[in-house]
Amino acid sequence: MSLTRPLVILLLLALLGFLALQRCAGERPQQLSRSRILMGTVVEISASSADPGRLEAAVTDAFAEMTRIEGLMRPAGEGSDVARLTVSEQGTEVAPETAEVIALGLQVAAASGGAFDMGLGRLKALWGIETETPRVPAPPEIRQALAGAGLGDLRLDGRRVEKAQPALAVDLGAIAKGYAVDRAVEVLRRAGIESAAVNAGGNIRLIGDHGGRPWRIAIQHPREAAGQLAVLELVDTSVSTSGDYERFFEQDGVRYHHILDPRTGYPAGRCQSVTVVTASAALADALSTAAFVLGPEEGLALLQRFPATEGLIVAADGTRHASPGLEARLTWR
Ligand code: AMP
Ligand code: MG
Numbered sequence: 001m002s003l004t005r006p007l008v009i010l011l012l013l014a015l016l017g018f019l020a021l022q023r024c025a026g027e028r029p030q031q032l033s034r035s036r037i038l039m040g041t042v043v044e045i046s047a048s049s050a051d052p053g054r055l056e057a058a059v060t061d062a063f064a065e066m067t068r069i070e071g072l073m074r075p076a077g078e079g080s081d082v083a084r085l086t087v088s089e090q091g092t093e094v095a096p097e098t099a100e101v102i103a104l105g106l107q108v109a110a111a112s113g114g115a116f117d118m119g120l121g122r123l124k125a126l127w128g129i130e131t132e133t134p135r136v137p138a139p140p141e142i143r144q145a146l147a148g149a150g151l152g153d154l155r156l157d158g159r160r161v162e163k164a165q166p167a168l169a170v171d172l173g174a175i176a177k178g179y180a181v182d183r184a185v186e187v188l189r190r191a192g193i194e195s196a197a198v199n200a201g202g203n204i205r206l207i208g209d210h211g212g213r214p215w216r217i218a219i220q221h222p223r224e225a226a227g228q229l230a231v232l233e234l235v236d237t238s239v240s241t242s243g244d245y246e247r248f249f250e251q252d253g254v255r256y257h258h259i260l261d262p263r264t265g266y267p268a269g270r271c272q273s274v275t276v277v278t279a280s281a282a283l284a285d286a287l288s289t290a291a292f293v294l295g296p297e298e299g300l301a302l303l304q305r306f307p308a309t310e311g312l313i314v315a316a317d318g319t320r321h322a323s324p325g326l327e328a329r330l331t332w333r
Contacts, residue, residue: 121169
């Protein structure tokens with residue numbers, strides 16, 4: 001046997017190994033993360049795919065879809081269904097997407113006994129919590145802004161939305177971000193993306209898992225700015241958090257925040273934060289706001305009325321309440 005033969009075999013093996021490695025590298029999923037300011041919040045899309053060209057285009061298209069939804073549902077501006085509804089006397093026809101959001105919102109409104117209310121636009125404007133000049137309104141102003149709001153303030157008939165009262169101002173701020181996240185996920189899925197996370201200011205939807213493991217989603221501690229309350233291990237689902245620390249101002253030592261109790265006209269006082277896990281981001285968004293208004297006991301009871309829906313609530317006194325189905329996926333911090 002000549003000496004060169006094993007050398008040739010070794011070289012061949014090395015070449016094969018190199019080719020195999022190259023092949024693996026070609027198929028290894030590429031990661032892409034992009035963020036933009038949309039709907040008054042930071043929206044982040046992280047996705048992975050073995051095809052980098054497709055990834056870039058899919059993420060760009062997903063942002064474009066979210067921008068389109070924002071255009072339909074923002075409180076003011078040309079092309080906004082919500083703006084047209086608010087100025088209309090009795091109501092108006094809306095885009096199918098807006099009708100879908102209002103239909104889901106009406107379900108949550110009914111299930112929560114009116115704690116969730118898409119007719120609080122005037123009350124929101126009165127408090128101005130999301131403006132540069134927030135203030136505590138006088139009780140008569142609050143009563144006036146609440147007039148006509150409550151269960152039955154909006155009705156939906158196909159694509160036509162009817163208002164119970166001309167002055168009613170529609171506000172989809174508690175549900176539209178989640179819906180936009182659902183639409184972005186739809187775009188990513190259609191482009192063949194099998195692993196992604198879309199996060200619009202705490203309204204998150206996950207496609208698949210993260211490199212063969214569950215996604216680890218850290219939940220903000222409501223009273224420690226840089227602290228975590230818990231970590232959730234989730235696959236292919238949505239998670240939304242509503243908190244009194246997100247948008248608020250303080251006056252005379254009292255915190256006035258952006259989630260309003262339609263029964264009183266004041267910021268809801270029973271919770272510090274509510275996290276909801278369920279299939280759709282729109283439902284998670286709406287339910288986290290609704291449960292926040294209801295408080296820990298009634299809030300968890302509300303979640304039970306929706307299929308495969310779990311929650312984590314920090315009450316106003318700081319006590320923690322989790323639905324039994326979430327315990328296995330939760331690590332407290
Ligand atoms: P979120 O951050 O999803 O809990 O939504 C809060 C936003 O929803 C506020 O900024 C308001 O635009 C709106 N909102 C406040 N209170 C309510 C309520 N009780 N029902 C429905 N929407 C509300
Ligand atoms: Mg919400």
